Amino acid sequence: MCLIVTLVMLVLAIQNLINQQWSIGVLQLVIASGFALLLWRNIQLTRCERNKTCSQCSLPKWLQNPFKKKEK
Numbered sequence: 806m807c808l809i810v811t812l813v814m815l816v817l818a819i820q821n822l823i824n825q826q827w828s829i830g831v832l833q834l835v836i837a838s839g840f841a842l843l844l845w846r847n848i849q850l851t852r853c854e855r856n857k858t859c860s861q862c863s864l865p866k867w868l869q870n871p872f873k874k875k876e877k
Contacts, residue, residue, distance in 0.1 A: 807844040811837050846872060 814837035821830035846869075853859040 807840050807847065811840040811844060814840065842868075843872070 814833045818830050818833035818837055821827075821833060824830075
């Protein structure tokens with residue numbers, strides 16, 4: 806899902822920037838980069854869980870804190 810949203814927002818951002826609609830183009834570019842960051846994090850966590858060798862080098866610590874799973 807993140808990949809689809811990232812690609813759609815990236816295409817829309819490029820189209821709007823070409824048409825010189827700067828504000829909406831930049832907003833869509835920020836949204837696309839946010840979803841790309843979430844996609845990268847999910848890939849790194851999946852790779853970490855599969856290999857059982859977790860390192861914190863996938864994303865900076867300050868960026869990981871807002872996306873942590875809440876433990877019960």
